[in-house]
Amino acid sequence: MVGRFFLGITEAALIPGVLMYIAMFYKRSEQAFRMALLQTFSSAAGAFGGLISGDIGHLDGTLNSQGWQWIFITESLPTMALAVAAWFLLTKSPESAPWLDQRETSITIYRIHNDTKIKVTREITKENVLAALKDSKGLRW
Incomplete structure (x- = not known):
């Protein structure tokens, strides 16, 4: 139950x-396609994950392990490896992305800043939170 709790916390922040x-990293005109890919592959993972888990579950008795243990091993090891890689590869902003050279960083920053018509702040203040809670558009959702 504790594991499921922590899984829920991390999954809630993923999307x-x-x-x-x-x-x-992308202009607003490019974001919709990337978001659609994210949703498409999330749905496909859910659809095929059950089928694959069903087959893996039939490995009962292999190497003295139950089927559910094989499902846990085969699904958790790649996830943990990806989490470790993400810890080192994901950055706070395009400026600190190690996979972009100086030219690519400049282009990325230029594209995003020219695409944004509103002032973006990374600071969350009490006033911002209260304004968001009072906004009728947010309450209707």
Whole structure:
């Protein structure tokens, strides 16, 4: 139960985090396609994950392990490896992205700043939170 709790916490932050990352590196006109790919592959993973898990679950008795243990091993090891890689590869902004050279960083920053018509601040203040809570558009959702 504790594991499921922590899984829920991390999964809850995944999609908003990926959407924020897409917004940091792509213009608004390019974001919809990337977000559609994210949703498409998320749905495909759910569809095929069950089929694959069903087959893996039939490995009962292989190497003295139950089928559910094989599902846990085969699905958790790649996830943990990806989490470790993401820890080192994901950055706070395009300026600190190690996979972009100086020219690519400049182009990315230029494209995003020219695409944004509003002032973007990374600071969350009490006033911002209260304004968001009082906004009728947000309450209707």
